[in-house]
Amino acid sequence: MFERVLIANRGEIACRVIRTCRRLGIHTIAVYSEADANAQHVRLADEAWPIGGPRPTESYLRGDAILDVARKSGAQAIHPGYGFLSENTAFARACTDAGIAFIGPRPESIDAMGSKAAAKALMEQHEVPLVPGYHGADQSSEVLAEQARRTGFPLMIKAAAGGGGKGMRIVRNEGEFADALASAQREAASAFGDTRVILERYVEHPRHIEFQVFGDTHGNVIHLNERECSAQRRYQKVLEETPSPFLDEARRAAMGAAAVAAAKAVSYVGAGTVEFIVGQSGEFFFMEMNTRLQVEHPVTEETLGLDLVEWQLRIAYGEPLPLAQEQIHARGHAIEVRLYAEDPDQNFLPGSGKLLKLRLPAPSRHVRIDGGVIEGDTVTIFYDPMIAKLIVWDQDRPQALQRLRDALMASEIVGPKSNIAFLERLARHPVVTECRIDTGYLDRHLNEFLAGDAQPDDRVLFAATAAALLHDEAAVANKAHDHADPFSPWSRADAWRVGHAGKRIIALSLHGQRYEIDAYGHDGDYRLQHGEATADVRGARHDGLALSARIDNEALRLPARVDGSRVTVHDAAGHRHTFERAAAFAWQSKEGGGGNQIVAPMPGRIVLVKANAGDAVEEGQELLVMEAMKMELALKAPRAGTIASVSAAQGDFVEADAVLVRFAD
Incomplete structure (x- = not known):
């Protein structure tokens, strides 16, 4: 070795x-x-x-x-x-x-599969099923437009040298083709330095199922079963699992055989992934082969009890495959999601900054954490904003999904915004629990998975208030231990007054909405009021992970975390609500970009300027396109009006919060 x-x-x-x-x-x-x-x-x-x-x-x-x-x-x-x-x-x-x-594989294998067009031509020779389309060498606009008409709409444009959803566009009709092609080529050039594309008939409501393959230098090639990756947003995988709930044994065997045939066609050595698009009827088509280890490989490891990196090392050293095909036996069900520094409610805008708090569930037989950062580290603007991969395993899919929900509930990220709440909604959504998701579902129904501006019900608001009160009282009590007289009434945080009940105001903020709750009482027994709504809280206790209390005589237990800056409460449906703590008697709203300017949401490069000073524009009109953290961001007009100035040119690198466009008053 x-x-x-x-x-x-x-x-x-x-x-x-x-x-x-x-x-x-x-x-x-x-x-x-x-x-x-x-x-x-x-x-x-x-x-x-x-x-x-x-x-x-x-x-x-x-x-x-x-x-x-x-x-x-x-x-x-x-x-x-x-x-x-x-x-x-x-x-x-x-x-x-x-x-x-x-x-990794031989250079010749990477070459053969590195170009989607060349790979499709090769698979065609080896009778691996292909989606109808065009993967030819002539990349002129005229030829591509003609081939698009022949392929038929809807169709998919894909970067020939690409992956990870870069340079991919769905085109519904001929009128959209020219603009979509230009956008895909521009993104492909930026990501891969190659503008070539291929065209494919777009399969409606498809599933994405891939097979892990391994080959050695002795001519052996096997597959290590499938992973379903149908939960996607903008062609980026969001949830991966194995086994696929869609496949039966016959279909699994047929797809596995096709994956092995694809790998043998290029004399493959090492770890690779053959990806298929699968129609609702079950027919499958070769999509591409990734000639590397995949991000989602841990779910395969968890169900097979293998270390695929060890396999890579041994094969590269010249050893034969450790197991034969008939020795591959899966057990249980595994699911993976990725925790990202991004803001789902702002079109998944990538984030950066210091991880002020990073709480992840403890690793166990059922939970695995693969991460590259710890609390106190910084997520930079230069690389992918992934914080950690969360992998769960259990005997069957329903139990694995529950493990996932529990693990997400135990996770907390403070600093840059994260996608935890989005993943929690995904893990509870019927389209996932009932195995009905396809690769376009999230893009078609994204609002179903976002918190948006939804306001909490009174029960959640009062639970968050009780948790905040308990935290504040405990903090003052701990500080009082060092006081000359720890039993002094001035060492209490219950608004104690001579002759009457004291009132405290707990101020919380959620989605820009401020809530002021009047609180009377102490030590877990409170009378709370918000507007016309009131609640009688008795026996409230917080153990660091959950709040237990009787609210208007109904006993409940809600997962909750609290500190001096924020309170996070999960409601009975499992939805996460993170309130920011605010000063009880002062409220200052941060002035944003406003309706008279467009600012850069993060550092990045301007790739397209579509407006000039003096132009009259409509609300929502795309004015600039910015590339940041490996993705394109469309910057749109906040209102209708006339542009006073444009401060950025194509190719400029701009810092976060830089003013790019100003509107006339």
Whole structure:
């Protein structure tokens, strides 16, 4: 086995590879950018080397710098993780030329599958089912438009060199094609440096099911069952699980055989994923092959009891596959979701900033956490904003879903906004629990999964108030222990007054709405009032995780967390409500961008300017397109009016909150 392995990646996957290497006694070598000097993968590795500036093009995409570190550090092999250089043919070939093992497929296999167009042509030769469409070399606008008409609408435009949903557009009619093509090509050029696209007939309400394959240098290829990834938003996977609740044994066997045939067609070595699109009738079509380990590989590991990174290492070292196809036996059901620093209510705008608090469930046989950051770390603007992967396992799907709901309920992120509440709604939605989801459902019905501006009912508001009161009383009591007279009435937080009941005001804010609750009483017994609504609370206790109380004589227990800044309460339906604490007698609203300007929501690059000073525009009209954190953001007019000035040009890099467009008063 290798003695020294370099991991040419960062974050969660670098930490994941380091854990397996450590278990096998392999010395690990990390690389890091200027932005990652204090990152967890740097701290976990046995040694770590700097490779350049904070942007990926200045560091993690610099194959020359990584190979230079490999030579200097004596690395025998390089594990590319996923993303960055993991599917870069030139880098894989350069590793081989340098006498360093590339822990992945042969360069020829990456080449064959790296282009969606070439891969489809190859699969056609090996009788792997394909969706009708065009994957030819002629990429002129005229030819693409003609092929689109021949393929028929609706159709899908895909970046030929791409993945991860970049450069993909659904086109419903011929009139939309030209604009959609230009947008897809622009995004493909930015993400992959390649504007080539392929066209495919769009399968309505499809499922996305992929098969994990492995090949070795001895000619053996097997599959390790499927993963269903039909819960997607903008072609990005949101929830992955195995086994697929849609497949029966016959369909699973047929798709597994097609996946193995696809891998054998390119003499595949190492870990790969063959992805299929599956119609409602059950017919399936080859979509693409990812020639690397996938982000969602842990669900396969949890049901099979295997370490796929170990398999990668052993195969790259020249060993045969550890198991034959007939020895692959799955047990139970596993589900994965990813916790991101993003704001679902603002079109999933990626976030950045320091993780002031990061609470995740304790790992167990049923819960696994794969992360690359800890509390106190910073989510930077330069890379994917994933915080952690949350993987659950149980004997069957209903139990696994309940494990997922419990694990999400136990999670808390303070600092950048997160998608936890969105994932909680997803895990409880009937379309998921009843196995009815397709790849477009989230985009068609996104509002069903967002909190939006929904206001809490009085029961939730009073529960949050009781939790806040208990917290404040406990904080004052703890402080009073150091007081000269801890039993003094001035060392209490119950608004004690001589001769009459004291009143406290608890001020909470949710979705920009301020709530003032009048509170009388102390030590878990309160009379609360908000407007005309009142509640009699008795026996309230908070154990750090949940609030138990009798509210108007109805006993209840609600998951709740509270500190001096916020209160989070889950209602009876499992929905999360996070209230910000506000000053009881002062209210200052933060002045935002307002209706007279457009500001950059985060640092990024302007890729398109669609308006000029003096233009009359309508509310909601797209004025600029910005690229940030690997995605395009459309910046739209906040109101109808006339543009006074445009302060950014195509290609400019702008900082967060920079004013880009001003409107005339």
